[in-house]
Amino acid sequence: MGLTGVAWAVGGRIPRRVGDGLARVLSAPLALLPLPGVEAWADTVATATGRRPGLRRRRRLLENWLRNTLWSLSLERWSDADVLAVADIPDVDVVGLRESLAGPGLVLALPHMGSWDLAGAWCARVGIKVVSVAERLPDGLFERFRDARAAMGMDIYAVDQPDLMRLLARDVADRRVVCLLSDRDLSSRGVAVAWPRGGARLSVPAGAALLARRTGADLRVVSTRFDGARLRIRVSAPVRGDTLEAVLTGMVAGFAAAVEDSPEDWLMLRRAFA
Structure with missing residues (x-):
């Protein structure tokens, strides 16, 4: 078992409250180190917001990153009550999700903020069927991730799944919500979109927007952030x-608003802007 497999095996057994405490304790000394990520x-946040984050936000970033990682590893063991107790989503937002699902269909574009896996788990717990796409990780880790999410009611395709867009379009038609992380391009086929503040360009995958246009589904942006013991969705x-460009511009504007509000929840540990 490789290091990642060990981390999965150990991290997946850490109770949520213990993991949250570890994240708080470890984040303080880690924030003092010149970690490349x-x-x-x-640098990315300074470009996005016009303000370079200080030590307090660095510590919060690391706490949030650790919490997200531990939550993702352990979510398959959470009870329904745990998921519903942690998730905080306004009633009006729930109504919007259900209206889109009942009408034209629904595609959700998410940035790497807070705990996107918990948002998916919440959907599954309230009867909204979730479909997503993930990288094909090595050493059997993709299959482990896929099976763990399937146990929670979430179906995961590999990014290299043949005929992926057709399968996702079928899922939209079948009244499943397709959730796609859309603020980081892992290929060479991304579209460069101007960030609302400062004009820097962010290369984003076009899949969510293309799928919504192909199926006629509503495209909505979902962001999550940690707030004490809860996750706000x-x-x-x-x-x-x-046009596709106009839809992507609106999508990125949604990401920018969430980042402006809580940059320490944007787990973008890389230089994102061209």
Whole structure:
């Protein structure tokens, strides 16, 4: 078993409250170190918000990153009550999700903020069927991740799944919500979109917008952030646009608003802007 497999096996057995405490304790000394990922995040946040984060936000970033990692490893063992107790989502946002699902269909675009896995687990717990896409990790880790999410009611395709867009379009038609992380391009086929503040360009995957346009589904932005012991989930109004570029611009504007509000929850440990 490789190091990642060991981390999965051990981290998945740490109770949530213990893991949250570890994240708080470990984040303070880690924030004092010149960690490359944290320095890259600080550069990215400075570009995104016009303000370079200080030590307090660095510590919060590391706490949030550790919490997200431990939650993702252990979520398959959480009870329904645990998921519902942690998730905080306004009633009006729930209504919007259900209206889109009952009407044209629903595609959700998410940034790497807070705990996107917990947001998916919440959907599954309230009867919303979730489909997503993940990298094909080595050493059997993708299959372990896929099976763990399936146990929670979430179906995961590999990013290299043949005929992926057709399968996702079928899922939209079958009234499943397709959730796609959309603030980081892992290929060479991303679209460069201007960030609302400062004009820097962020390369993003176009999949969520393309799928929504192909199926006629509503595209909404979902962002999450940690707030004490809870995770706040917020859902945007449908993103509209006559062209793919316009839809992607609206999507990125949704990401920017969430980052402006809580940059320490944007777990972008790399330089994101061109």
